[in-house]
Amino acid sequence: MAKKKTRKVGLIGVRKLPKEELEKLRKSQPSNERVKKHKGKPAGNKQAEGQKKKPVAKTKASAVDPRLGSKKPIALIAEAKPKINKPRFFSPAQELEAIENDKRLEQLIAKLEQGKKITTDEQRFVDEKLARHQQLCKMLGIESVDDVDEEDDDADLLERFEQSDLNEYRK
Numbered sequence: 001m002a003k004k005k006t007r008k009v010g011l012i013g014v015r016k017l018p019k020e021e022l023e024k025l026r027k028s029q030p031s032n033e034r035v036k037k038h039k040g041k042p043a044g045n046k047q048a049e050g051q052k053k054k055p056v057a058k059t060k061a062s063a064v065d066p067r068l069g070s071k072k073p074i075a076l077i078a079e080a081k082p083k084i085n086k087p088r089f090f091s092p093a094q095e096l097e098a099i100e101n102d103k104r105l106e107q108l109i110a111k112l113e114q115g116k117k118i119t120t121d122e123q124r125f126v127d128e129k130l131a132r133h134q135q136l137c138k139m140l141g142i143e144s145v146d147d148v149d150e151e152d153d154d155a156d157l158l159e160r161f162e163q164s165d166l167n168e169y170r171k
Contacts, residue, residue: 096136105129 017025046066089095099105108126111118118126137143 092136092139096133096140096142099129099133099136102129 016022049066087098089098105126108118108122112126
């Protein structure tokens with residue numbers, strides 16, 4: 001047979017420590033609160049420093065009030081960029097020579113020949129200089145190397161054709 005169940009009277013809640021023991025535990029354990037780092041000066045410090053400091057001697061250095069801002073003038077309108085004066089040439093031949101001796105143009109053309117990329121500004125610079133070079137060559141009556149080679153090739157072919165003996169090929 002089974003035993004009869006009985007009711008036990010026990011603790012209903014969580015047992016509390018006596019106050020004395022609880023205070024000892026709190027003192028022995030480090031606090032879990034985070035210690036705040038102090039950054040900078042407290043609020044209103046600028047005003048307090050300006051008021052408590054009294055200049056002893058009237059000099060520029062001691063008369064400066066930290067509450068006042070900078071007295072340096074600020075330009076309200078953006079300054080225009082100074083225009084770069086392009087060199088003026090007396091003759092097209094001088095300008096052509098200057099374009100051919102331009103170091104920047106040479107470097108950019110070398111980059112392009114190597115297959116490297118250049119910026120749009122650099123590309124525009126190269127295009128302008130090459131276009132001006134062609135204009136100057138036309139003005140001076142100078143033919144570019146590519147045009148001369150093509151004409152020579154055509155002339156050579158025609159000359160060889162005319163000089164060849166067609167009777168050799170007849171049977």
